[in-house]
Amino acid sequence: MIKNLGLAGKLILFILTSTTLVFAAAFGYNHLVARRIVLKGVRETTMNLTRATAYRIESVLRSVEQMPRNLAATLEEHPYTRADILRDVKDVAKNNPNIFGSAIAFEPYAFEPQQRYFAPYAYQKGNDIALAYLNVEPYHYFYMDWYQVPRELGHAVWSEPYYDEGGGDIMMATFSVPFYRNQNGKRTLTGIVTADVALNWLQEIIAATKVYTSGYAFLISANGVIITHPYQKFVMRESIFSIAEARGDKNLREIGRRMIYGDEDFVPITDFVSGEKAWLSYAPLATSGWSLAVVVPEKELFADVNTLSVKVVLIGAIGFLGLFIIIAFISRRITKPIASLAATTTEIARGNLDVELPRVTDNDEVGRLTRSFANMRTALKEYIADLAATTAAKERIESELKIARSIQLNFLPKQFPPFPDKTSFEIFATLESAKEVGGDLYDFFLLDDAHLLFTVGDVSGKGVPAALFMAVTKTLMKGMAEPGMPPSRLLELVNQELARDNDAMMFVTLFCGILDLRTGVLAYANAGHNPPVIIRRQQPPQWLEMKPGFVLGGMEDTEYETASLTLLPGDAMLVYTDGVTEAKDMADELYSDDRLLATARDFATLGCEAQVQKVLASVKAFAGEAPQADDITILSLHYLGGE
């Protein structure tokens, strides 16, 4: 898809993409750091708030502890009577508004040897202080936690909070202090002083602890039981561990463990009421072993940061839009000339070389490119004009060459049998053209009633010069031949004509024979041509014996010799050009003289035409796919006698 975008589109795409990436990175970093800074500040304030609240609760609890502690100390040091005990226990309940009631519970027989249990209990009733005894059945204080736990531990303890059924369904906790006396020189536990504390004030303090909009605080006991929580259903019914278990929240369980251990920290949690992300700070209440927690919802914590981020993104988006417009404008401006140049060059590529190139005044790259295109177009126009002219000329020459070739071939006798009324001989010849115009020739004609002249030749080189030279040679041969003229004389005359002013130094190899049809005497002369094959009846074919003679047209005043032999009826002769013996196969091997002789032997008894066709087929089969490099000419003459 990007490939199909224009230059302007690519510029816009790449620049805006990279700008967006840079902006996103900067924005992301800024957002993260801002959050971290905010978190650091929140940690400080929340921890401080938590500690301060814990301290406030602590101070109340400590003031509560003071009265029973003092009373326990007094009981250890001074002798007391029943009246002292009753007065003291009433004082504790009366003097501290936070203390609902107080008891002094003695060990069995510790107050009086004859009384097993003694535990007076003073408590607020209306505006007065009432007095009761806890040793009334079935309330058996001796086995109560508030009595047993400090008794066993040997120090003051706060009980787990509980609902006091008798005291108007308010949440309470009991502070119990053991006291000892000397008996027989031994420090012996004598009883427990208690103070029952109503915890409604605790709920008020904690409920007043507000953080952000919906942040809140809660308190857990030393066992993790929730003492106060804005969500009332949890109070005294759930512990932090039961909630963690129900929600499968391992993190919360670990936090609970650390809270009751007495640690303090500021950690992320999932709020177990709303289920949203939140931060929780906690601090211990040392006296009671309780722990106070403050929860802040994360979205409120980061509300400011998020608002800022939204604004930054908005500014970024507006900037992005502005940048888009500017880049679009610039890239359009830069690429417009390129686009119009591209349109123009497409037109040029289509072949319209006359199309107007865009006007440029700048000397920048586009300007230079446009000017180069203008030059290229001019050069291309000239080149095409030249090419058209050359092609036209070439086509003309080629068509003329074809015509020349066909004229040249039409030159050669092609009527077979050529002399139907002559029975003393048979003759057949063929010329197989190579692709290029070659220079082979053959000819035969009657000099008079009794003499047949036949000739086969091969002009050096190829193409039009060879074709012309061949035509001239053939015309000269026919024109200069006269009855009674020996072949050597004819060659000398023709050579003289061809060699004169032969600046191109072309030449033709040529065999010329004149057969006396009455006697079978063959007179022949050779101008540098391949020796013909003579096939005498009942004998193996052999090369015709010849004196060497120089090629026609090579040198003026060359002399030739006439040789002669007598053909008997049934004898034959095969004249050919080197297109036969020098035909090549795919392996670049020559057909060769030996192969020709063997082929001639194979087809010795055939008639003229069949013989020629068989030899030609043999040559073609040998060459196979190899291209024919030269003209192939084969002429066969059979002497039959009887004229």
Next chain:
Amino acid sequence: MEITANKQGDITILTVNGKMDASNATEFEAKVKEEMAAGANRFVVDLSQLAYISSAGLRSMLFLAKSVKTSSGAAVLCGLNGVVQEVFKISGFSALFTVCDDRQQAIQSC
């Protein structure tokens, strides 16, 4: 095809290797022209390394023969063998030149 030219006295010895056909025969002609332009007119052509010669090759030999004839020089061939010897014989080109068996004889007859 490869042509090398050596001098022995005022005799130019041309050695031709490979095949001489229509595609390269003009190189031989050009070499002869070049040597003659430099004043040479007596040539020994060693064809012992020549494997094949076409009619175009013969034409460049004809050029050599005519050129030395015009300048009253001489051209002697040596080392003809195989197909090349056959072609020279059939075409009658052997008669156009003095032909010797080896280079030493050729130099002496030049």
